[in-house]
Amino acid sequence: MTMEALIALLIAHGPAVLAILLMIVLAAFLSGSETALTAVSRTRLHTLDVQGEARAGVVDRLIERRDRVIGALLLGSNLVRVLATSVATGLFLSAFGAPGVAYATIAMTILLVVFADVLPRSWANAAPERFAVGVARPVRVVVAVVGPLSSLINAMVRAIMQAFGFKLSREAPMLTAHEELRGAVDFLHREGAVVKADRDRVSGVLDLDELEVSDIMVHRMAMRALNADDPPAVNVKAVLDSPYTRMPVWRGAADNIIGVLHAKDLLRALAEPDAQADTVDIVKIAQKPWYVPDATNLANQLSAFLRRKSHFAIVVDEYGEVRGLVTLEDILEEIVGDIADEHDPDVRGVYPQADGSLVVDGGVPIRDLNRALDWSLPDGEATTIAGLVIHESRTIPDERQAFTFYGKRFIVMKRVKNRITKLRIRPAGDTPAS
Incomplete structure (x- = not known):
């Protein structure tokens, strides 16, 4: 088919072509909105709301029922894509006959992936708060229209799952505020945006409710x-x-x-x-x-x-x-972390050695070691490093007795009565120099 013939075909089927383009735009809107409302930060929304952005409050109310909103947007997006593909298939069939099905599939896949998925999602990820605020009111209309159908589909899915022995809660489990904040800080630390000291301070505040x-x-x-x-x-x-x-x-x-x-x-x-x-x-x-x-x-x-x-x-x-x-x-x-002054002792119970090992007093708290050395030794069952060795070994170790757990080699250097007073700690894979 020549270019002139293709243009003539598009003009002859102008309403159908216009409908396909409009549905691609609508699919892009729904995909971008779903991405933005998933990635948006409620803290930044609160800041925008305080600064006088009225639509930030609309977004905040929408994501209070994030599961309902996302379900409605996904359902609407799928409906639009299916409808656009159906119209395009009919158009290509009338123009090319049976091969038109393949042509329609290729053309719509390219258009939908590029313009209704990658482009809007990339835009939404780059500025989720700004995108979410911009689409807040239209999304509220979509949720009001499609929401009941989404709820009906969710009820059908739950019924099917229960028939196979799986029971789903009515509310998706959400992270607590502390867990969400801790996860965000840990992620930013891994990305290099938050230094270790700041991460430790935030974690210390969040841990106060969990420690006695x-x-x-x-x-x-x-x-x-x-x-x-x-x-x-x-x-x-x-x-x-x-x-x-x-x-x-x-x-x-x-x-x-x-x-x-x-x-x-x-x-x-x-x-x-x-x-x-x-x-x-x-x-x-x-x-x-x-x-x-x-x-x-x-x-x-x-x-x-x-x-x-x-x-x-x-x-x-x-x-x-x-x-x-x-x-x-x-x-x-x-x-x-440690608050030291001129009257505090210089030694806190941890003594680095020339061979890379550490000599540690038995009474040093596990949390202090974890914080200072960025370790992850568990402190749920024991408070001190000596207590951890006793808990893991299920015995009162003798001097020179060694244990390996949590990627570390613990060697008992000194014991006074039933108390471990000094330990040597090295990575589990290291062997002492002969």
């Missing part, structure tokens, strides 16, 4: 406390030598906490006229201890610290026995 006070507390075995029965000068020296501003005061037994001494209160007492270090009564100036359950989650404990304007609490178990202490700084360090 017992996960971050200073265990009573590591607590630095004052004995009320010691000579006053001894306790004054202990406070001045300590890197901490608050210290528990006990009497009779180490877990019988009768007060908490603040270094500032001690200095005020020593500044009084005629005050002497060997006469000051630390019990009188100590503050009343505040006890909190070890199962309190960190978000609630942080709120309690802020509400009480307090920085220090004694942690007790369900039987009222002292387990340790927790401070406001401990919780903040879960968000921002």
